[in-house]
Amino acid sequence: TNDDPKKSARVEGMFDIPRDWRTIKVAAQGRLTNYKPRKGAKIHGGRLAYCFLDENGKRIGKWLPIPSVKRNTNGWQHMEVAIEVPENAKYLKVAPDLFRGTGTFDIDNITIGPVR
Helix, strand or coil, X not given: CECCCCCCEECCEEEECCCCCCEEEEEEEEEEEEEEECCCCCCCEEEEEEEEECCCCCEECCCCCCCEECCCCCXXXXXXXXXXXXXXXXXXXXXXXXXXXXXXXXXXXXEEEECC
16 A cells, blocks of 8 residues: 555565576466556556566566556456566566555465466
8 A cells, every 4th residue: 555656665575486487477466446646657556566686686687567557446457477587587576566656556366487
């Protein structure tokens, strides 16, 4: 939950990526209620942000294409993305957040796995 439109609410987790995973799928269920985007914000909403990290925990490239919910939902919405794993990636950082808006973003059933 976030009540300050100038801030974002976020939690982060870091997960090992097995070496044989070449492409991964990141999926979750999200629900957005009482949502109001920050005035003028082009990028906003309840989202499942993620990026790859090397063995030292340094980010590889930018944050990646993010599945998101940008309007109040009537129940849970499925969010999913598949992406290739960079060769030197050791970890995946996943960060569900309510970005540039106020309201409540609930997230559940986050799954990370290989695409075979």
